[in-house]
Amino acid sequence: MTSLTILVTGGAGYIGTHTAVALAEAGFRVVLLDNFSNSEFSMVQALRSMVDQEVPFYEADCRNKSDLLRVFNTEKEKGHPISGVIHFAALKAVGESVEKPELYKSNNIGGTECLLEIMKEFGVHSLVFSSSCTVYGEPENIPVDERSPFLPSESTYGYTKQACEKLIENHAEENGEFSSALLRYFNPIGAHPSAIIGESPRGIPNNLIPFLCQAVAKLRGPLTVFGTDYPTKDGSCIRDYLHVMDLAEAHVKAIGYLFEIVKGKGCRAFNLGTGTGVSVLEVIDAFERVTGEKVPYTLGDRREGDVVAIWANAERAKEELKWETKRSLEQGLNDSWNWQQKLSEN
Ligand code: NAD
């Protein structure tokens, strides 16, 4: 049987590379595209070394129609037309998005618009979209479920995720055969247990785990805990940290769900998280326990725009996608640390 071809946009990035490995393991044929705005070709080579199929890669920009035409046409001519798309390609730095709103809108919303247009042209009706729990803002009820309203976003990044979800919903309403899974990730951490692929943030990391790992590796000064006077169990913010391999596997389930279960039935949003809220201080404690390393940190002021506490009600993903997280926080932290050590060696 010929396997179905899945196009992964942003396929050289953190979640894209891990998902490509999971897709290949599940028997899909994987095609990647990326414009390297936040990644490098070495990650494509690394993931190619992990799978037993050739993985075509296109340096292409989702905003560029002729780039996308080249990808869809070439694969079709090779006899492997694209059957579904997983759309990771986006800029994701919350702070930068506030400084450069037009760039974020044109890249994230413009890229999605262009992709939908080409998918329609080629009769490709299944899309898995990378959304974020940031669409909920500071939710009234936690754990938050998918029926929670979108709140006005603090950042342009959050706005682009809300806008893309609406764009995709409109596309589904206008195109009867189209269906999409809107995956709202909570906080992905970790790396592939082999440490062959992982997250390589450019410059000073914004996110907790990459910064923490670099601080422990003495590549940076101490980690600052942003805020210790929040109305939470220990005063620091609470998030839902899930392992990137669990997240990768959710994409495999989601694409299968679109092909087999909901074909042409519109859009469905899914929270992807563990269902457990963990504070920043608890993360530090767990990291020290699991790695035996001391985390250098100081207690600092609140970071502007931070949500106090959010974690997922992920029951819908469990019931409908048959997905739930299998890996622990400790495993995620350990895999992040192994990956950091490998990066430090190079
Ligand atoms: P990443 O930056 O590692 O990967 C995104 C990839 O997309 C990069 O390789 C980048 O070069 C590429 N890209 C960006 N714009 C492009 C364009 N116009 N054309 C082609 N390629 C383009 O980020 P990630 O952590 O893997 O995130 C993947 C997706 O998941 C993003 O949409 C992000 O917004 C979303 N997301 C991430 C998180 C997180 O914490 N990592 C949380 C929620 C949602």
Ligand code: UFG
């Ligand atoms: N934090 C620190 N010190 C740091 C970095 C982070 O204390 O140096 C704290 C933050 O204040 C927050 C928690 O660690 O309480 C997690 O922060 P991250 O920056 O790692 O993650 P966020 O929850 O702020 O945001 C992330 C992504 C967004 C995405 C969101 C939801 O950066 O793109 O998860 O998926 F929208």
